[in-house]
Amino acid sequence: MPFSVKYSIVGFSFLSLWLSDFVLADDLSEGLNLSIDKSKWKCNYCPDNSDEPWFSEINSGIGFVSNDSYKFGEYNGLYKKSAFLIFDVDAMYRDEAANYFSIQAFNLGLETRSVTMQGGQQGKYNVNLSLDNINRYQLDTARTVYNGTTNQSLPATWVDGATTAAMSSLAQDLHNINYYTKRSHISLASNVIQNKKWNYDIKFNRQTKKGKTPFAAAIGSTFADAKSAVLAKPLDYTTDRFEVSAHYNHNTLNASVSLVNSVFKNNYNSLIWDNAFTTGASTGQISLEPDNQMQQLMLNSQYRGLSDIIINGSFSIAKLTQNQTFLPYTTNLALTTTALPKNSLDANVDVINANANLNWVINEKSKIKLIFEHHEQDNNTERATYSYVTADNALLGSSRANLPYSFRTQKLKMNSSYRFENKNKILTGLEYALYDRTYQEVNRAIETSIWAKYANKLSSDINYSFKVKSDIRKANSYKVLTELSPAENSQLRKYNLADKNTIKALLNVNFTAFDDLFINFNLEKSSNQYSNSNVGLAKSDDIALAIDIQYSINEALSLSSYLQQSLISSTQYGSTSAAGSDWSADNSDTISTIGLGSNYIVIEDELSIGFDFVHSSANGKISLTGATATPLPDLISKRNSLTVYGDYNYEEDITFKLSYRYEEYQEQNWNLDNVAQGSIDNVLNLGEISPNYKIGVLWTSVKYVF
């Protein structure tokens, strides 16, 4: 036998045993194969749930809001100057037979209440029920002349005008209108454990969303004569989602299969409104979101039976359908239209997601992960030609066929990591992605990415990491779509399709001193260049700096603070002649967030006080160049919020709480400022005012534990 083969055999034997060490070393099933005498393991010192099966906390009290503001109460329900009740419950039950129950309820005194309950017999089954109201108070400074829900009409006293300035009855016919949405989630879920290998889930979720939201609609045949009005789109949505799953888990294999059915229903299918102007059809009709459905099958699995290798796979296929009866081309009876090519769309889209990945722990220092991803959205909806009517006012000479967009993304990724002796790490990644699209300017784009990260632990108190990533996206070609009329500018590049170079860098530093001071520092920069885009977005940058400091000065006093600053900027080019660029816009948004907080234990186990302060401000500048460019004012928003609080433990089970929040908000928004209902000749808008408030909220409560 040759010399090299001999020593190869020897080497291989050693290698096998060395590798086998890593298999065994990672096996932490310490109870396996060990014979431990548990006869004296009585758990005498373990708390006995039969003595005190219940643990409950109730927090109840009262509060007061000093002023009305939808912006302040946007999601917290405190939008009105009024008193409000505080009632929170946190209770749990557990007995010696493994039966348990838990309830958490917050804000029961407000419209934005939520309740979560779960219970069952641990190890056998559980049932979860939750109810949550997410209400959004959107706009309370609007005024409109319209009345009605799906048929929005003008008052009997209304006088049409050629422009909004000519609407002589406008001022007297305006009335206040508030825009808000009320969303409610109800979920019911159960898990049943058949044995150590199998368990099953069944879940039902219903979301309803009701209210109204601002929504503009136009009547007119060209942009020159189009006249629009801002209406109140009625919302009455219901989304039901039903899911059943089976899960298998045993030793080296797990798997799950799920079936999902989701149905969306809209109680309203259209909105009709009266035309407030003297020209154009007397009414218009706009469609509202149609009912739709989704059915989905999902499969997930993991195999971990190979030494140091874990293989994961997931696959899902979904079908999206929509078949609501079409509205007519127009409600303008003066126009003669052709028949619709079909009564409904009969839309049909298949969505496929697939992912396979392999994790390999090569040794205690190096790992590698290989990933394949596939996402596909196949739109099988039939094409047809529609002789459409422009905004209920004019028939177009030619017809248009619908474009059933399909998408496909495929990615191959490889990530690796290597840990040095001193615990420092280097991580790298490569990615190759293919993007395919139909009926769009780019049929195929290829994106390649490479990244590297170095993580260094200088000591037990200081560590930092630095990551850099480069993405390059190239379209195989960029064409002007012949289906569109008028045709798009051939020099414009849509930024989600265009060639793009991206560089990202991220620095993170963590510092700990004396076990009491923690500092976290982050700096990240992302830069996108669209080098072949003569018209459209040409570049965008995002720089973000964040510092977070937590300091426990002593056992009684702690301080926390953070600062985050973002600068988001972009440059885009435009062309008034739909050719080469002759104007540009530079957007620069600067956003700052500062937080400061402190908690002080005045008397141990008896009295503590504290405060939280948040400042968030944004300034948006737009600089324009071009023959007709005149400056736009800055966009400004600023919020300061200070909360001071105190807790007094009257007894072990009773705590008195007192809190006060002061919050102020200001906004300057050229979209809305000084824009009254009659300010835009051919748009009857709401005359809304940028939000601006100063509000105080005082609340007091008693927490009782029993």
Add this chain to the structure above:
Amino acid sequence: MEAYKNIKLLLISLLLSIALNQLANASEVKPLQYSKKGADSCLKCHDEDNDYPILPLFKTKHGERHDSRTPMAKLQCETCHGAIGDHKKTAKKGEKKSPIRAFGSKAWTPVAEQNQVCLNCHNNTARNNWFGGIHESESLSCADCHTIHARRDPMLVARTQVKKCTSCHLKQKAEFNRRSAHPVRFSKMRCSDCHNPHGTVSDKLIKTGTKNQLCYRCHAEKRGPLLWAHAPVSEDCTVCHNPHGSMHPSLLKKRPPLLCQQCHGSAGHPSALYSGAGLPSGSSTTQRKFLLGRSCLNCHSQIHGSNHPSGVKLLR
């Protein structure tokens, strides 16, 4: 004869490897002794006066002794913390007590070992993508986020979960405070409504195969499919929106008309420059409807697509 010699060589190599291996293991790792009395051995010292609260565990699922899957039903405290070994013995003067497996990023126990303890039980499909995921590659330990000995794990409650996530994700913490944001700072949404921090097949740890599938869970009215789709809407909501927060309305990255003019520049009104001349105090009354109020959406309100036969321009 030659073959016999090679086999002999192989066997000698293997035996030598085994011997060396056993010697190496023997010198590095001594098997630890389990306690005589289980949890009672631990709770005699780690009682209600312990600096770190231990006993609330017994109000939680981990502390349930009548469910054979739980730590307390198996080897009690030593299921997770490992065999007690010499930890119970009083330390010699000037020396520290013999350590026991501890949890958290500041603990002496390697993070991979800590996490394997949890994953020995919590190895269902929800955690299939932990290994090789971003949090695992950051050497995050389960105990960095989860508090096992608390009556309620803060990660399972919206208002406290967000505080924990944003202790590292500072940029997102600031974004939730912007003018337009999902209601995370109001505790009406939490990070895990959209993300699975244990790892997913998708980028950014989102829970579904694509971003749009996630958005449609709450915004199903935009799912369609529609007769006249707006292509970037069907493909990726984040082409126009920043889901964490924005200084622009409706979580938009930029506001119209400039947002729309990044992609639309055909002859006529889409390609015109709209500037201060269109303000109420400006010189051009024609520009106002493209600049003020809802800008492009003063007419093209069906921005997410339309199912109306005349909706090709997103006017109907």
